[in-house]
Amino acid sequence: MSLHTFVSSSPAAQARHILALTAMAWRIAPASPHEVARRAPHGHVPLRVRRRQHAVTLAALLPHSW
Numbered sequence: 490m491s492l493h494t495f496v497s498s499s500p501a502a503q504a505r506h507i508l509a510l511t512a513m514a515w516r517i518a519p520a521s522p523h524e525v526a527r528r529a530p531h532g533h534v535p536l537r538v539r540r541r542q543h544a545v546t547l548a549a550l551l552p553h554s555w
Contacts, residue, residue, distance in 0.1 A: 498506070512519065526534075 511517075
């Protein structure tokens, strides 16, 4: 296994990389998308909300496309 140096990576990116390598070595199940989003700084947007926003956006654009 080759060692990589992370010169340009942020400390947060380095920490995520180390956690991913440790999880892989210990055969820990990957985190669910919801768990990852819960820890993200921007928070979690439920799928139904994204679908609703997408439908509203398309409905607003539809009259202009005719």
